Amino acid sequence: MTLAAKSAVETADVIVGYKTYVKLVESIIKPTTETCSGVMGKEVERAKIAVAKALDGKNVAVISSGDPGVYGMAGVVLEVATLENANVPINIIPGVTAATAAAARLGAPLVSDFAVISLSDLLTPWILIEKRLNAAARADFVIVLYNPQSEGRKEPLMKAYEILLKYRKPETPIGIVRQVGRRGEETVVTTLWGLLGCEVDMATTIVVGNSTTRVVGKRMVTPRGYNL
């Protein structure tokens, strides 16, 4: 967590967020602060509540895990505020997104160009996700996969695996981090071939190395071209 995010939570009159995320910051929320927590899938509703409370003169903090601008609440809050002509100042506080948090646990796989792709096809058509997977794999980007699979959505990861194998060797290092930065964090460095044998859920971030990524010690490193 950044100092700026901590301060925003501590000084807010109202905290709005998905209930799991509100719980994560519970210990720094003042007892007098109102909290509006909600369920996954109700992002628009939460953005509307936040804008309404701000129009009431409250200092509102909308929280996301990681960075609010990476598949987070920043966009929908700006869109709702504009749609409602709400003349309230909106300050977006960047955070540590799962890609770089996971990378730090794994070693240094992102010290080169990388692409971030969500495998959730709830809000993005699968055909576009597939196109991006192909493009990123072909151009040798390190690839970070968000939302790789859930209880009811196993197919995207299977398909992604097949696409990646068209361009990357089976022994390409990959890293899998569950619950990064949270209680129960788990980190695995394996190979592309090992991917499907690993436990993967919505709270998992997968980093797929490029053609130069190596395992150094027990960690993944993508060399940057320095002369060592």
Place this chain on the structure above:
Amino acid sequence: MTLAAKSAVETADVIVGYKTYVKLVESIIKPTTETCSGVMGKEVERAKIAVAKALDGKNVAVISSGDPGVYGMAGVVLEVATLENANVPINIIPGVTAATAAAARLGAPLVSDFAVISLSDLLTPWILIEKRLNAAARADFVIVLYNPQSEGRKEPLMKAYEILLKYRKPETPIGIVRQVGRRGEETVVTTLWGLLGCEVDMATTIVVGNSTTRVVGKRMVTPRGYNL
């Protein structure tokens, strides 16, 4: 800055870093802490100093701006430590990388899949950078450009501009942030066509919208597909 990074700087016996970055954290370095600052291009040398000091039993903090794992020092430190068989614990603390810091200033351009590409061809062959620009633009990724140009290196941005124009409309929103999070920060939201008229240097981050990115209010937003 994250709480973890602040604590690492505050408790270090030795701080190693590029001199500009050491200056940025000067105010939180203890007077008793040794600092080893150096110039750009001497990354391997700094990593060696850091590893040597750690082998001497010192608690060393190697600093990068943004996130040390994104074009930062994390990789070279791990590689040097392994090469020298240095048995010292290395803890990588993730940070807020320029892509998401700039995005927060610009609005919410990264609430969809994105690719991060450095235009510096000092350590990566230009042909590979070009391949990645084409791939990312063709597959409609939002694209974040790091190290876009310097005094002596103007051609890459010109070439990138031409590649982007092959796939994106001239009126595609782009955002330009200089010195993000530092004194003298400047933010411009313009169009792809306006790019070459803007001031761009090594401390600039450029965010190129995808085909759906819009200007909402005065900010860039890439919609996530929510039903508003």
